[in-house]
Structure formats: structure tokens, C-alpha cells
Amino acid sequence: xxxxxxxxxxxxxAGSVLARRLAQEQNARVTILEKRDHIAGNMYDAYDQAGVxxxxxxxxxxxxxxADCFQFLSRFTDWTYYEHRVLTxxxxxxxxxxxxxxxxxTLFPPLQAQEIIDLLLETYGEHAQIPILELRKNxxxxxxxxxxxxxxxxxxxxxxxxxxxxPTQVDPSVTARIPVRLSYDSRHFLQxxxxxxxxxxxxxxxxxxxHPNIQVQLNTNAVDHLQLKGGRxxxxxxxxxxxxxxxxxxDELLGYRYxxxxxxxxxxxxxxxxxxxxxxxxxxxxxxxxxxxxRTEMKRLTQQEIPGxxxxxxxxxxxxxxxxxxxxxxxxxxxxDQCQGQYERYARELENYPxxxxxxxxxxxxxxxxxxxxxRAFQIxxxxxxxxxxxxxx
Amino acid sequence: xxxxxxxxxxxxxAGSVLARRLAQEQNARVTILEKRDHIAGNMYDAYDQAGVxxxxxxxxxxxxxxADCFQFLSRFTDWTYYEHRVLTxxxxxxxxxxxxxxxxxTLFPPLQAQEIIDLLLETYGEHAQIPILELRKNxxxxxxxxxxxxxxxxxxxxxxxxxxxxPTQVDPSVTARIPVRLSYDSRHFLQxxxxxxxxxxxxxxxxxxxHPNIQVQLNTNAVDHLQLKGGRxxxxxxxxxxxxxxxxxxDELLGYRYxxxxxxxxxxxxxxxxxxxxxxxxxxxxxxxxxxxxRTEMKRLTQQEIPGxxxxxxxxxxxxxxxxxxxxxxxxxxxxDQCQGQYERYARELENYPxxxxxxxxxxxxxxxxxxxxxRAFQIxxxxxxxxxxxxxx
Numbered sequence: 090x091x092x093x094x095x096x097x098x099x100x101x102x103a104g105s106v107l108a109r110r111l112a113q114e115q116n117a118r119v120t121i122l123e124k125r126d127h128i129a130g131n132m133y134d135a136y137d138q139a140g141v142x143x144x145x146x147x148x149x150x151x152x153x154x155x156a157d158c159f160q161f162l163s164r165f166t167d168w169t170y171y172e173h174r175v176l177t178x179x180x181x182x183x184x185x186x187x188x189x190x191x192x193x194x195t196l197f198p199p200l201q202a203q204e205i206i207d208l209l210l211e212t213y214g215e216h217a218q219i220p221i222l223e224l225r226k227n228x229x230x231x232x233x234x235x236x237x238x239x240x241x242x243x244x245x246x247x248x249x250x251x252x253x254x255x256p257t258q259v260d261p262s263v264t265a266r267i268p269v270r271l272s273y274d275s276r277h278f279l280q281x282x283x284x285x286x287x288x289x290x291x292x293x294x295x296x297x298x299x300h301p302n303i304q305v306q307l308n309t310n311a312v313d314h315l316q317l318k319g320g321r322x323x324x325x326x327x328x329x330x331x332x333x334x335x336x337x338x339x340d341e342l343l344g345y346r347y348x349x350x351x352x353x354x355x356x357x358x359x360x361x362x363x364x365x366x367x368x369x370x371x372x373x374x375x376x377x378x379x380x381x382x383x384r385t386e387m388k389r390l391t392q393q394e395i396p397g398x399x400x401x402x403x404x405x406x407x408x409x410x411x412x413x414x415x416x417x418x419x420x421x422x423x424x425x426d427q428c429q430g431q432y433e434r435y436a437r438e439l440e441n442y443p444x445x446x447x448x449x450x451x452x453x454x455x456x457x458x459x460x461x462x463x464x465r466a467f468q469i470x471x472x473x474x475x476x477x478x479x480x481x482x483x
Numbered sequence: 484x485x486x487x488x489x490x491x492x493x494x495x496x497a498g499s500v501l502a503r504r505l506a507q508e509q510n511a512r513v514t515i516l517e518k519r520d521h522i523a524g525n526m527y528d529a530y531d532q533a534g535v536x537x538x539x540x541x542x543x544x545x546x547x548x549x550a551d552c553f554q555f556l557s558r559f560t561d562w563t564y565y566e567h568r569v570l571t572x573x574x575x576x577x578x579x580x581x582x583x584x585x586x587x588x589t590l591f592p593p594l595q596a597q598e599i600i601d602l603l604l605e606t607y608g609e610h611a612q613i614p615i616l617e618l619r620k621n622x623x624x625x626x627x628x629x630x631x632x633x634x635x636x637x638x639x640x641x642x643x644x645x646x647x648x649x650p651t652q653v654d655p656s657v658t659a660r661i662p663v664r665l666s667y668d669s670r671h672f673l674q675x676x677x678x679x680x681x682x683x684x685x686x687x688x689x690x691x692x693x694h695p696n697i698q699v700q701l702n703t704n705a706v707d708h709l710q711l712k713g714g715r716x717x718x719x720x721x722x723x724x725x726x727x728x729x730x731x732x733x734d735e736l737l738g739y740r741y742x743x744x745x746x747x748x749x750x751x752x753x754x755x756x757x758x759x760x761x762x763x764x765x766x767x768x769x770x771x772x773x774x775x776x777x778r779t780e781m782k783r784l785t786q787q788e789i790p791g792x793x794x795x796x797x798x799x800x801x802x803x804x805x806x807x808x809x810x811x812x813x814x815x816x817x818x819x820d821q822c823q824g825q826y827e828r829y830a831r832e833l834e835n836y837p838x839x840x841x842x843x844x845x846x847x848x849x850x851x852x853x854x855x856x857x858x859r860a861f862q863i864x865x866x867x868x869x870x871x872x873x874x875x876x877x
Contacts, residue, residue, distance in 0.1 A: 156597075159593065160594075163593065168593055170585070170588040170589040170593075170596075172585060172667075191564070191566060194564040194677075195564040199553065199557070199562055199564075199676065199678060200554075202564075203550075203675065203676075272668070273566075273668050273670055274666070274667050274668055275669075276667055281597065282593065282597075283588075284593060364759055364790065365758055365759040365760060366759060366760065396758065
């Protein structure tokens with residue numbers, strides 16, 4: 090049997106995980122086309138001039154529940170245990186996010202805080218996690234007041250500037266990402282595996298892609314080289330018969346024929362401070378009307394000990410606009426029926442090209458987190474290998 | 484009925500709480516004799532030259548479960564919510580104390596940590612708190628190893644230098660203060676009410692003692708003025724018929740006639756650093772063979788924002804030795820049968836003086852925490868008032 094051949098478009102988690110598994114476990118020959126001048130997609134990190142290892146596309150925290158995902162990644166990196174913490178600033182006071190008992194006790198006078206906590210525990214039980222939209226349905230006046238406060242102070246402005254939508258218009262799965270938590274656990278995430286790759290994400294990806302069957306071409310925009318016609322895929326004009334793993338935007342692949350898919354984008358503002366630290370947590374959220382949503386102190390993510398200097402990244406969201414100097418990168422698909430419908434037109438058309446597999450946040454137009462996209466890549470891997478195995482050497 | 488009269492020896496929590504309640508609720512006339520040049524006992528705090536509010540006698544964290552205690556103190560102060568955190572340094576790595584899941588995940592490789600956590604949860608259930616001496620009785624080899632590690636690394640050297648005793652010789656109630664905790668709750672304490680007095684402890688005590696019926700005499704060692712003879716109390720040679728609330732050492736009160744009671748003492752080392760912060764937690768423990776047990780960064784207790792400078796207190800324990808320049812203050816009674824027996828001789832002798840009531844860590848030779856001593860003062864107050872009420876104006 091001839092060696093299988095794959096073209097992988099994009100070297101983020103979706104592309105890189107599939108490339109590695111196909112190359113190693115199927116002995117496939119894999120070429121990765123990467124538009125940017127580096128691998129690792131938005132997970133890319135690098136040292137800045139202050140010596141701080143910074144996440145170039147915003148803070149990336151790898152949290153996993155699945156042991157198989159974690160074990161796979163562990164082949165390419167050692168880990169440092171890392172608990173992500175987010176503080177959100179409400180009327181000048183910084184409290185843990187998700188809002189938990191610590192937040193409540195910091196925001197309300199002692200005896201009122203005790204009343205709220207007692208009633209929440211009585212209603213929902215210890216360690217419950219209540220989405221804010223559900224909490225607002227509670228009829229008790231005390232919880233009504235409390236839920237209204239949290240909705241106004243934590244969700245309303247933040248969601249509006251992040252998505253340009255009112256929280257009630259955003260898909261409930263998005264607001265449910267940040268529930269109200271009935272405990273003192275002030276970790277931002279609750280997943281089993283919470284670790285930072287010891288030498289950073291880029292190193293992890295370098296090792297993942299370091300395989301004799303994998304070839305990476307940087308600075309290569311695949312859509313300039315791929316042509317799709319009549320169910321057939323052409324590469325620089327010649328018929329291409331291998332598999333194509335596409336992790337870029339689907340509308341670009343099909344020349345925007347059904348209109349541009351909307352995304353939210355981010356403007357990144359970098360600052361270096363002559364201070365040991367600038368904030369008490371890795372991420373500080375501003376759920377108010379200022380344009381920025383949050384600031385990340387990178388040293389707190391990487392746990393580097395560099396006295397006297399620290400680097401921060403402030404994020405300002407805006408509508409993605411192709412070619413724009415500020416908001417020209419598509420980061421977040423928008424989760425609602427209309428956008429989903431538009432995406433489906435692209436996806437359905439691409440079903441005519443069975444060689445092409447769509448994977449990842451952009452290609453599937455889904456708000457995957459890191460674990461979800463790795464799991465999705467695993468699932469795609471199984472699907473790709475199934476028919477070959479049944480007709481293969483066994 | 485004549486106005487009751489009380490002599491209160493010492494102005495720590497025991498003395499001050501009783502003074503206030505007797506003065507205000509019984510309209511008693513209270514004179515406080517305080518040996519030091521300030522009120523508030525070991526809770527005393529003051530601003531140092533760097534502008535940091537420092538706890539002069541080591542970190543004092545007020546944690547309470549009883550609403551009545553909290554409400555009483557709330558009459559004299561506003562509060563700031565404060566969660567105490569302690570990191571302990573094990574082989575150069577700092578982890579939360581009590582040892583919890585975060586500590587385990589930081590100290591052990593990911594998959595081994597997962598195994599330990601899974602087995603602990605299976606054996607003891609979520610959110611359990613297991614004293615180390617109990618954990619060591621577990622027969623599972625994995626937990627045996629883990630408990631042995633924690634015992635050697637966290638308890639053995641620390642307890643030895645703190646108490647000059649092996650952990651197995653210390654009263655189990657002492658080691659049980661720091662259990663192994665089966666959760667990610669990294670607060671040091673779990674009590675309901677965890678707050679710092681907004682303007683510090685001294686201010687709280689000032690307001691508590693600010694009552695027309697209370698008079699405070701600083702720099703006055705009560706034992707120089709009190710004589711006990713034949714069941715009668717004399718004050719500077721004259722018969723004293725009021726009540727005496729004694730919160731000092733009992734052996735001193737009786738001229739050490741049954742030998743000096745042993746205590747542990749502390750040597751305090753103050754340092755000022757030209758840094759925003761010097762450590763990641765208010766208290767950093769060193770459970771190894773170096774003489775110091777822990778270092779407190781005071782700014783993290785008081786939550787002051789003072790850039791560029793910070794003050795720390797390092798504590799070195801030693802045997803209390805009366806009159807010694809270094810270890811001349813008795814801080815911790817020693818919890819064991821022999822010392823308790825010696826104390827009882829003093830206590831029994833003082834039963835001949837029904838005017839005198841012993842309250843607090845020194846006078847009762849008990850390792851009270853702050854809540855326990857306030858509760859004890861409340862209880863004593865009830866006992867003192869009971870007979871008067873029954874024979875009183877009602």
C-alpha cells in the first residue's frame with residue numbers, strides 16, 4: 090500500500106495533533122502549510138525584550154479532564170502545575186471570577202454576605218455552579234438582588250463589549266462558562282489537569298511536529314495554492330489526491346461566496362512596567378464600560394521570577410474586519426443561529442470534497458476550548474483511519 | 484447596691500473583652516493593669532518606619548465561627564475581608580498549607596498526583612480533613628508513601644524546632660491543627676468569619692476599652708502590687724475586695740512556688756526590603772532544619788498598597804527563659820500531661836482565692852486561639868454575672 094499523504098492547513102492544536110498522529114501512527118507523509126511565520130497557532134509564545142515568556146495571542150491556559158489528551162501532550166513536554174486565577178474589578182474592588190464565596194464576602198458587608206451565602210447553600214447545595222441566567226430566575230428577593238447585582242456588575246458590560254451583544258442575546262453556553270460558584274475554590278477552572286508546559290507552548294509544538302514524516306512550510310497561505318473545482322482538489326494547478334486537513338476559515342477557502350462569516354477580533358496592547366508585579370492575579374477583568382476587557386500579567390502565567398520588570402497584555406475586542414490593521418484577525422466565531430446558518434452553507438458545499446476535513450475553531454466555526462479541539466482532532470483521527478484499517482494490511 | 488469593682492490584669496482579648504462587658508453591661512468600675520507600654524496584648528499592631536502596619540508579636544488572623552463573637556467585635560471596628568494563606572517550602576517548592584490537592588499536584592508528577600488524589604477521595608470522601616497522624620495509619624502503600632512524605636517534609640522538622648518535641652510526642656490536638664485537606668480550598672482557615680479590622684487591632688482595642696467605667700494603667704506589672712495571703716487579696720498592702728481577672732502567668736502570681744511553668748518563646752527578626760513584595764503569601768513556612776519557622780510579609784496581611792518597600796517578620800522559636808533578652812516572653816504553653824500537672828498545682832492553690840478568675844492562654848495555660856479566648860471570656864462573663872443577677876435588683 091502506498092504511503093498516505095496529507096496536507097494540513099494551519100499548525101494550531103487541530104492541525105498539529107492530527108499531523109503528529111497521522112505521521113507517527115499511520116506512517117503518513119504530512120505537509121503543513123502555515124500562513125504565519127511561526128507554528129503553534131494562537132498558542133504561540135516567545136520571549137520578549139524584558140525576558141518574559143509571553144503568549145502572543147492572549148493568555149492560553151491548558152485545562153483538561155481527559156487523561157488520554159493529557160498523556161498525548163505529555164510526550165512532548167514536562168509540566169508545571171498551574172492554577173489559573175482571574176480577578177474582576179467591581180467598583181474598584183478586585184474579587185475572584187467566577188464569583189464565589191470569597192467574592193461575596195469581599196463585596197458585601199459581613200452579615201449580609203453571610204445571609205446570601207446561607208441562602209444560596211440552602212437553595213442549591215454546596216459546591217453547586219449556577220449560570221447567572223438561571224440564578225436570575227430565583228424568586229427569593231435576597232437572591233434576586235444578588236443575582237441582579239452580579240448580572241449588572243459582572244456580565245452586562247463585559248458581554249456587550251466582548252460580543253457586541255446583550256448577555257441575554259448571547260448563546261447561554263457562553264455566559265454559562267462563568268457561573269456563580271458556591272464554594273471558596275478560587276481557581277478559575279475546575280478541570281483535573283491544569284498545567285503549563287514547562288518550556289512554553291511553542292516548544293511543545295516544536296516537539297510535536299518534530300517527526301521525519303512531517304514537513305512544515307511557514308509563511309504559506311494555503312488558499313493561494315489550493316483550488317476547489319467539481320469535487321476535486323488542485324494544488325498549484327495539479328490534481329491533489331491526498332487528504333486535506335483544513336483548520337482555517339471556511340469562507341476564505343470558498344472565496345467568500347456566501348458572504349464573510351462574522352467573527353470577534355482583539356486588539357493587543359503590550360506594556361512593560363518597571364515593577365515586580367502589576368496585579369495580584371494572572372488575569373484582571375474589567376467588566377465596565379472602558380474598551381478593554383482584561384489585562385494579563387504574563388509573568389504570572391509562566392511563573393518566571395524576574396524582579397523589577399513585568400509585561401502585560403491588554404485586550405480590546407472589536408468586530409473582525411478582513412485586512413484591517415487593528416481587528417484583522419478572526420479569533421472568536423459568534424455563537425448564534427444566524428451565523429450558524431451561514432456557516433452551514435459553506436460546510437454543505439465542502440461536503441462535495443470528501444478529501445477535505447474541516448477541524449477547529451475557524452474551520453468548524455465553533456467556540457472550542459483547547460481540550461475540546463484536541464478531543465475533536467482525536468475523533469477526526471479515528472474517523473480518518475477507520476476505513477483504511479478495515480481495508481488495510483490486517 | 485454598690486458599684487462592682489474589677490481589677491483586670493492584662494489587656495489582651497481575655498482582659499479587654501471582660502473589661503468592656505463588665506463596664507458596659509454591669510456598670511462595673513474596671514481598672515486594667517497592663518505590664519507593657521501598650522494595650523491589646525499580642526494583638527498589638529503599629530506602623531513601622533516604612534509605613535507598613537505591622538503585627539508586633541507575629542501574624543494575628545482573626546477567624547471565627549460564632550456570630551455572637553463577631554457581632555461583639557463589630558461594635559468596635561469595620562472589617563476588610565481577608566483570607567489567610569500560608570505557603571510551605573518543600574525542597575525549594577512552595578505549596579499551600581494545609582497540604583491540599585494543589586500542594587499534591589505541585590509536588591508530584593501529574594499522573595502520580597492524580598493517583599494519590601483519586602485514592603484519597605475514594606478512602607475519605609471529598610472535602611475531608613485528615614490529621615497527619617491518622618493518615619499515617621492508612622495501610623495502602625500509595626497513601627503510606629504519601630503520608631510518610633508529608634510527615635517527614637512538613638511536620639517533623641517544623642514541630643521539632645517549634646516545640647522541641649517529635650510530632651508524635653506533641654499533643655495530637657496540636658498536629659491536628661494542620662490536617663491534609665481533600666480539596667482545592669487553599670485558605671489556611673475554614674471558619675465562617677475571616678476578616679481583618681479595617682484600621683488594625685490596636686484601634687479595635689482602643690475603642691473596646693474606650694468606656695467611662697474603664698481605666699487603663701500601662702507600664703504596670705500587677706504582681707508588684709498584688710499580694711495573696713490566706714485566701715485574701717491585697718493591693719499595695721490594703722485589702723482588695725473587688726474581683727480580679729487575671730490573664731498573666733499563674734506561676735508569677737504565686738512567686739513560682741511550684742517551679743516555673745515551661746513555655747515556648749519566639750525571637751522576632753524584622754527586615755525591610757526595597758521590593759514591592761518578597762513572597763507570594765502572607766506567611767511562608769520553612770519546615771526544614773533552619774532555625775526559623777516562618778516569615779510573614781506584613782503588607783499582605785494588612786493589604787496595604789505601598790510600592791517599592793515591604794516589611795517582613797521572621798520567627799525563631801526557643802525555650803522561654805525568664806529575663807532572657809531573646810526568649811524572655813512566654814508565648815505558647817506546652818500541651819502535655821506533665822506541664823498540665825504542674826499547672827494544676829497553681830490553679831488549685833488559686834481556688835483558695837475566689838475573688839480571682841484566671842482567663843486566657845497564660846493564666847489557664849491553654850493553647851487558645853483568638854476565637855476560643857473570646858468565647859472563654861464570654862463564658863467567664865456569664866459565670867461572674869450569674870450570682871449577682873439572682874441576688875440583685877430583680
